[in-house]
Amino acid sequence: METINNYDYLNALESDYQQADTAETGGRLPNGRYVAILNEARLYPPDEKKGYPRFSTSWIVTDGEYKGRYIYLSFNFTPQGFPYYKAFAKGVGVELPHLAMLPDHLADFTGKIAQLTLAEQKNDPRYQNVYFDRLLGAGNIEDYRKPKTEQADAPQYEPVSDEEDMPF
Numbered sequence: 397m398e399t400i401n402n403y404d405y406l407n408a409l410e411s412d413y414q415q416a417d418t419a420e421t422g423g424r425l426p427n428g429r430y431v432a433i434l435n436e437a438r439l440y441p442p443d444e445k446k447g448y449p450r451f452s453t454s455w456i457v458t459d460g461e462y463k464g465r466y467i468y469l470s471f472n473f474t475p476q477g478f479p480y481y482k483a484f485a486k487g488v489g490v491e492l493p494h495l496a497m498l499p500d501h502l503a504d505f506t507g508k509i510a511q512l513t514l515a516e517q518k519n520d521p522r523y524q525n526v527y528f529d530r531l532l533g534a535g536n537i538e539d540y541r542k543p544k545t546e547q548a549d550a551p552q553y554e555p556v557s558d559e560e561d562m563p564f
Contacts (some may be wrong), residue, residue, distance in 0.1 A: 425462055427524065429513050431532065432457045432467055433540050434488070437505035439498060449473040451481055451498075453505065455512060456540045464542060467512055469526040484528050509533045 432455035440450040452470040457463055471481035485491055488508045492501055511529040 424524065425457075425465060425467065425514055427514050427516055429511055429529065430457050430462065430467060431459055432510060432512050433535050433537055434505050434508040434510070435466070435537055435541070437502045439502060446472070455510075456537070458509065458535075458540055464540070467514065467526055469512065469528060487528055488531050507534045507537050509535050 435454045435456050438452045440452060442448050450470055450472055452468065455467040455469065457465045457467065469484075471477050471484060473481065488505060488510065490501065490504045490508075492498060509532045511532060513527040513529055514524050515527065517523045517525055
């Protein structure tokens with residue numbers, strides 16, 4: 397029986413990772429201002445860890461060196477955090493007369509284009525704060541999402557029969 401151990405794809409992956417630009421590989425975005433489009437808004441109910449609801453948004457950077465990268469902006473529905481959410485909702489033009497209507501209107505947030513600022517926390521520089529600066533307009537989110545591609549170059553595996561399998 398001939399065993400084929402072809403790990404060329406792992407070597408290629410590591411090589412690609414080392415050569416890739418920081419903007420493409422992830423990691424923390426530098427502090428600064430970014431133009432981004434609101435990808436999705438979500439509402440999270442209270443749970444064991446956090447006893448209050450949370451409103452979370454994901455944004456896609458639309459231009460510049462970090463185009464395509466994500467920024468996340470969240471609001472806690474606590475007495476301290478709720479006013480920030482209200483100001484944000486007003487700023488993007490999604491004001492609801494009753495908060496109970498929010499779950500049915502989450503899609504109204506999608507497509508808003510805004511300027512966001514990332515700034516390191518003064519108390520703990522390991523973390524960044526995200527600030528909504530201003531609404532710039534609206535757009536089609538599909539123009540900024542990366543298409544999901546089939547991994548044609550991924551290695552194809554063939555099942556091995558139990559008779560040839562070695563017990564461990």
